[in-house]
Structures are given as structure tokens and as C-alpha cells.
Amino acid sequence: MSARNVVVLGGGLAGLGFARHFPGSRMFEAEAEPGGYARSREFAGAWFDQGAHICHSQGAAWLEAVCAGTPLHEMAKSVVLNHKAGRWFAYPVQNHLAELAPAERDAALKDFLAAQEKYRGRTPGNYEEWCRFQYGDFLLENFYRLYTAKYWHVPMAELATDWLGGRLLPSQVENIIAGAQGHQEEKQAVFRKFRYPRCGGFFGLVAHLYGGVDLRLNKRAVQVDAGRRRVSFADGTEEGYDALVSTIPLPQLAAMVPDAPADVREAAARLRALRHYCVNFVVDRENLGPANWFYVYDPEIEVSRVSFPFSLSGEESGRTAVQAEIFVPGDARPGGESLRNKAVADLVRLLDFPESAVVAAEIRTFPVSYVISDLDRAAAVRHVRGWLRGRGIETAGLFGNWEYIWSDRAYESGCALAEAMGGGA
Numbered sequence: 001m002s003a004r005n006v007v008v009l010g011g012g013l014a015g016l017g018f019a020r021h022f023p024g025s026r027m028f029e030a031e032a033e034p035g036g037y038a039r040s041r042e043f044a045g046a047w048f049d050q051g052a053h054i055c056h057s058q059g060a061a062w063l064e065a066v067c068a069g070t071p072l073h074e075m076a077k078s079v080v081l082n083h084k085a086g087r088w089f090a091y092p093v094q095n096h097l098a099e100l101a102p103a104e105r106d107a108a109l110k111d112f113l114a115a116q117e118k119y120r121g122r123t124p125g126n127y128e129e130w131c132r133f134q135y136g137d138f139l140l141e142n143f144y145r146l147y148t149a150k151y152w153h154v155p156m157a158e159l160a161t162d163w164l165g166g167r168l169l170p171s172q173v174e175n176i177i178a179g180a181q182g183h184q185e186e187k188q189a190v191f192r193k194f195r196y197p198r199c200g201g202f203f204g205l206v207a208h209l210y211g212g213v214d215l216r217l218n219k220r221a222v223q224v225d226a227g228r229r230r231v232s233f234a235d236g237t238e239e240g241y242d243a244l245v246s247t248i249p250l251p252q253l254a255a256m257v258p259d260a261p262a263d264v265r266e267a268a269a270r271l272r273a274l275r276h277y278c279v280n281f282v283v284d285r286e287n288l289g290p291a292n293w294f295y296v297y298d299p300e301i302e303v304s305r306v307s308f309p310f311s312l313s314g315e316e317s318g319r320t321a322v323q324a325e326i327f328v329p330g331d332a333r334p335g336g337e338s339l340r341n342k343a344v345a346d347l348v349r350l351l352d353f354p355e356s357a358v359v360a361a362e363i364r365t366f367p368v369s370y371v372i373s374d375l376d377r378a379a380a381v382r383h384v385r386g387w388l389r390g391r392g393i394e395t396a397g398l399f400g401n402w403e404y405i406w407s408d409r410a411y412e413s414g415c416a417l418a419e420a421m422g423g424g425a
């Protein structure tokens with residue numbers, strides 16, 4: 001055990017990875033339960049996550065840690081669909097052009113092939129160029145721009161490309177040509193194979209890892225006095241530390257340190273994230289379709305992603321659990337009830353079931369969700385983290401480092417920091 005008094009802010013996966021590899025550290029979590037964004041919650045007889053969460057990690061250490069804890073449902077082939085203007089087609093659209101209307105298919109293929117010639121060897125400077133160079137103008141304008149507007153609420157030219165790895169496929173010319181000629185049996189989606197707990201939602205993967213760590217719940221940090229090395233909490237208590245590790249959202253942390261200079265505050269204020277709504281409901285119908293999840297391109301429908309939790313866990317209950325996700329800009333405040341009702345009504349139409357079959361529906365809000373990887377992000381994050389480090393504060397995780405990473409990498413970033421700080425467990 002280290003003799004150093006290390007305080008960790010946040011009991012999500014990054015905090016967990018740190019605490020498990022730095023014996024003696026103490027983790028302080030604002031909420032009444034651990035898990036952060038990986039938390040799951042039971043509603044109307046189904047487990048719902050904070051937005052669709054699956055384990056598609058290839059990391060051996062992570063898989064070894066999580067697979068031991070709970071029985072898993074393993075899916076060798078996920079079924080992922082897209083919906084636009086009454087038409088269903090497989091994800092990702094560029095690999096399944098034959099499923100579009102013939103005129104769209106031909107235009108998409110023509111522009112795709114032209115882009116391969118025209119932009120060969122060019123490095124894209126932003127997400128718009130990346131899509132144009134990879135997929136051509138037709139797919140850019142009719143699919144990727146539409147979806148980006150709904151999901152990221154940021155012009156494509158303002159987005160960087162550092163978040164794409166493992167999420168969007170670079171074009172695979174033979175696959176795209178084959179997919180335009182006929183139905184592809186083998187789907188070319190990024191998330192083809194995945195694992196999911198049979199019970200307890202995504203959190204079931206990691207619940208057992210919290211055993212043995214020193215975790216204090218209902219402890220919301222409100223101020224950090226970096227000079228005196230003390231953290232104050234909303235309940236009026238204080239803790240001293242030798243080293244502070246933060247996994248809470250970086251802009252919030254910067255605002256909590258009273259002596260942060262104006263340039264650091266300004267850099268922190270440039271960091272943007274989406275606000276996230278999940279409309280969770282259960283339908284008294286056995287099967288609402290073949291997909292594990294699907295994406296909605298239609299601009300008049302606020303929902304952008306829909307998943308079916310029972311299809312992830314492999315549960316057969318005679319009912320269907322549905323989660324519809326809506327992302328809005330961080331400062332938007334749409335009315336929750338109308339958002340929920342509209343989402344249910346839209347899905348009644350899309351999935352063709354009577355609204356009377358909805359057993360129960362709720363809407364949940366997550367104020368800080370996906371980090372927006374705009375062109376300012378990387379430099380602003382470096383600036384804020386560099387200043388914090390000079391004041392003895394290290395950060396880790398999705399929100400601590402303000403980078404768009406999956407659960408395995410959030411956990412690993414905590415582990416790596418513990419190792420760098422000499423945790424040695």
C-alpha cells in the first residue's frame with residue numbers, strides 16, 4: 001500500500017481502474033451508486049443503460065477482468081440497421097448500397113468511385129472532408145451530414161477526425177462495390193461481435209470489480225484548494241490529499257479551482273459536450289424487428305438511435321424493451337414530457353405497434369454526454385490539463401481527459417495513471 005494520501009474524484013470506470021491499481025487510494029463519488037456512465041437501472045421489468053452500451057472490446061486484460069464476473073450473452077453477429085424516409089437498410093450505408101432505391105444506389109456508387117480518384121492521397125482537415133474523401137458527395141450530403149446535424153449539432157467542418165477510430169469504417173472499395181451489386185450476407189459493421197451481461201444491464205459487467213475498493217458515495221466535490229491540497233464536498237466535509245486524481249468532467253473541475261487563471265477558464269469553457277435523453281419503454285409485444293439497434297436519419301424525428309435491451313442480454317420475456325436516444329446541444333433544454341411522448345409516437349409508427357401496447361415509459365436526462373471532438377478540443381484539453389498538473393491534479397477517463405473513449409479505455413486510463421504514479425498493484 002502506498003504511503004501517499006491519494007483522493008480520486010468520481011466512481012466511474014476510470015476511477016475504478018485507478019483505485020484497483022493504487023491500493024490505499026480513496027474514491028469519492030457524487031451519486032448514491034457507483035458506475036458513472038456505465039450504470040444501469042431497472043425499469044418496468046427491464047434493465048436500461050445510459051444509452052446503448054455493449055462490450056465490443058478486443059482488449060485481453062479488460063475482457064479477462066469483466067468476463068469473470070457475470071454470465072454473458074455473446075453475439076457473433078450484431079444486426080444493425082438504418083432508417084430513412086420509410087426505408088430500412090443495413091448499417092453502414094456505404095456497404096449496403098443495393099438496399100437503397102436504385103437511383104440513390106447509382107448516384108452513391110458513382111460519387112464514391114469518383115472520390116476514390118479525386119481525393120486519393122489527400123489528408124482530410126476535418127470530418128466533412130474525411131467523409132467526402134472516403135465516401136463521396138452523395139453519401140456525405142444524403143446520409144452523413146443529416147446524421148451529424150441530428151446527433152452532434154455541429155457543422156461537419158468544425159469536427160476533427162480524432163474520434164473516428166473504431167467507430168466509422170474507412171472505405172473498403174471491394175466491399176462497397178459488392179454491396180452495390182447485391183445483398184451482402186456478411187455485414188461490414190464496426191460492431192459485429194459483442195458481449196453483454198445476461199442480467200443487470202451493462203453495469204453487470206463491472207459490478208464485481210468494485211469489491212475491495214475504498215468508495216465513498218454521495219460525496220459531490222464542490223471546490224479544490226490546490227494550494228492547501230484540500231477538497232470540499234457538498235455535504236460540508238473536507239478531505240486533505242497528497243495527490244488528487246479527477247475523473248469528473250474537466251470543465252467542472254477547472255471551475256472548482258478558485259485560482260485557475262483566465263486563460264485556463266477560457267480554454268475549459270471551449271470544451272463542449274452533448275446533452276443526452278433516453279426514452280425507455282416496454283412494449284407488450286414479443287418481437288418488434290430483427291435489429292439489436294438502429295439509427296434514424298429522418299430530420300423530423302428527434303430520436304437518433306434505438307436499441308432493444310432484451311436482444312442484447314438474450315432475455316426472452318414475451319415483451320420488448322426499447323431505448324430511444326436523443327442528443328441535443330449541451331445548453332439546450334427541451335421539454336422532457338413532450339420529447340418522451342413524441343419519441344414513443346414516432347417509434348409506434350416506425351416499428352408498427354399499437355401505442356396501447358406500451359406498458360410503461362420514462363425519460364431520463366444525462367446533462368454531460370458525448371464529448372464533442374471539435375477542432376478546438378485537443379489544444380484546449382492540453383492547456384487545462386497542463387495547468388492542473390502543475391497544481392498537483394491529474395485527470396483520467398472519458399470526462400477527466402475529455403476524449404471520446406469506450407469503457408475499456410476509460411478503465412485502462414485509470415490503471416495507466418495509477419501505474420505512472422507508482423501505485424504498483
Ligand SMILES: Cc1cc2nc3c(=O)[nH]c(=O)nc-3n(C[C@H](O)[C@H](O)[C@H](O)COP(=O)(O)OP(=O)(O)OC[C@H]3O[C@@H](n4cnc5c(N)ncnc54)[C@H](O)[C@@H]3O)c2cc1C
Binds near residue numbers: 247
Ligand atoms: C451515450 C454513450 C454510449 C456509450 N456506449 C458505450 C458502449 O457501447 N461501449 C463501451 O464500451 N463504452 C461506451 N460508452 C463509453 C463509456 O460509458 C465510458 O467510457 C465510461 O463509462 C466512462 O467512465 P469514466 O469513469 O471516464 O467517466 P464517468 O463514468 O462519467 O465517471 C465519472 C464519475 O464522476 C462522478 N462525478 C461527477 N461530478 C462529480 C463531483 N463533483 N464529485 C464527485 N463525483 C463526481 C459521476 O457521477 C461519475 O460517476 C458510451 C458513452 C456514452 C456517453
